Amino acid sequence: MQTKEPTRQSNFELLRIVCMFAILCLHVLHHGCSKLALSSGADILSQAVHDALGFHVNAFLLISGYFGIRMRAKGFFRFFIPCAFYSALIWLVFALYYGEPLTVTGLLKRFHFFYRESPWWFVENYFFLFLTAPLINAALARSRQEVLLFLGLLAFLNIVCGGVLHSGFNSNGFNYNHFVFMYFTGGCIRRFDFSLSRNRCLLGYAVVTALIFLESTFVHAIRDYINPLVVAQAVLVFLLFKTVRVQSALVNSVAASVFSVYLMHDEDVYARGALSSLVRRMGGVNWPFSTGYDFVFIVAMIGFSVAAFFALIIADKILSRLFIDRLTGLADYSYRKITDNIKKWVRL
Template identity: 25%
Template sequence: MKTRDSNLELLRIVSMFLIVIHHYAIHGSAIWAQHFQASIAVTEGIYLFLLLIGKAAVIAFVLIGAYFLSEKEFKLWRIINLCITTFIYSWIIFLFLKLCKFELPSLSNYNLWFPLPLPSNYWFVIAYVYMLLLMPFMNLILQKCSKQQIILIIGLLCILWCILQFIPDNKPDNSNYDFFSTNNYFLLIYLIGGYIRKYNSRRSLTYSSLCLITSILAVIGIIIMVIYWNKSIYYDRLWGMFAVINDPFGLLIGVSLFMTFKDMTIKTNGVINYISKSMFGVYLIHDNSYVRDILWHNVINTTSLSHHPLEYIFLGLVISICIFVICICIDIIKRVVIDSLLTKRFQELTNRFLSWSRK
């Protein structure tokens, strides 16, 4: 069995932690941070940075998968395994909260059985499954197109989806929205990951780190300027940009973050590789639609911290670490207890079905 690279597995862990602290900001601070208030400008500046860094982490996380998948064959089991894991967590969490007498929205037959995944809707899972389904066609593009053609495709999609999206709405026919969706955006990330795998060999870590640091400092500079100008219109526009997946700054930092870890040399580390397998579980647990509402609205309330930026970021780090560690422990238990009983059995059934379908 081929050993996984620990440098990219470490990036998987770092990215998921940044996603958790991003959720602390976007879900736990949404009440007071969505519009500019001069009295809490510093805290809102930190909030904006956490929004951006979380979206960059999502891009880095997807790039890891795209980087490896771009040179692999399509396997139906990848999609089935993803859906099974999501299904198991969705129902375990739903039933646990029901047994604990939490008030949950009633589920109609439609909400209960469609669309997948059930009963909690995870946008990331849907977009990732979409990417996996189209993986053979994306790999065909990477194989058949020249280097210049792939660069042109990536450049055109970046202009359409990352730049034109954020130009003020004075364009004819809403052309900046053509064909954009989160699902399609994952295909752009896939092409970038595949391009890096095919053409970008290991570079100097110094070069990659410099690109990452420069990108982060540029974003911090923009946030400081917006706060200094003390005008809500600029803050609102920056918030609208940083809160979505196709933010150009998020893409730049996400790619730079991926390149930095790719260029690292880390010997195979069993602990890192083992923990990294739980990162998808961390996402499914803490960002479950029911858990999200309870966690960020009932258990954790950051309203009192809006005037205390240091306490806001300190609490965010502490809470995120606690959530991260607890979710890892839960997922390890699930992997040991449930996966050994169910997942392997489902894989056998999938293989039998595929063997039968080829006859």
């Protein structure tokens, strides 16, 4: 008899949606708008949006740590097969568009995504996190003193040595070491049931975001996701959504497709360049911008991000119904049949 999977908590699923929209929006502003000759006022607005939404990846990892990754075949297939499908599909679409040859070698190279030369830096590092999660989960099950000691050690290595001193251990957060740190932090929030009131979270978020804006504008000494202010911002946003009481099948359904939004728009070989080119075309890079137009253009690109986000959600729902869900089900069924046969053979 198959056990029914627990219902996902919609407050954290809503946070997944917010995080992925933030990722898409900031990629539009960074990869597209940053290439345009915009006014200083528009650049300040773009930077303010970036600093307000910079919690996205860290918050994603906090969610994984809070609920814990279970190394199960079904979970692996749900992670691997969408990546494999979109890797192959993006290569096929753009190869046909650019007139590139369709070769078996070219197709096979698209399956390097989970261990090297990945078109998605997040996928490669998350795969390593998936493999080692049982060890991290075991560390989280140790005594309170040991867990806090390990958290302090991870914070020192990542934030102080990496973020502040710029050591190679973790210089910007785009690596496995940072994933372990944020995952472990999320696990600690659950282990110690750490909470803050909604008002304190909102106040803390406002203060930290203002400090991030000042640091990024005038100092910019601590980079990307390992910035301790950005880490604190992600924790505050996570704790804010922890206070939300909502349960919605629609939210859960949309959240189930947000990872595919990332796969479709931020693939590094083809899709990211196509997105950047599209934004530059919409901006008209050679136009003599006025300050007012630049400001409106940034706002318009945020609106474009909203439309693109839901368009990609719909596209994933269609592709999942036609292909991905069937492939995932087939892989899981085949795995169970093979393991059942092996167990029967071993018992003989």
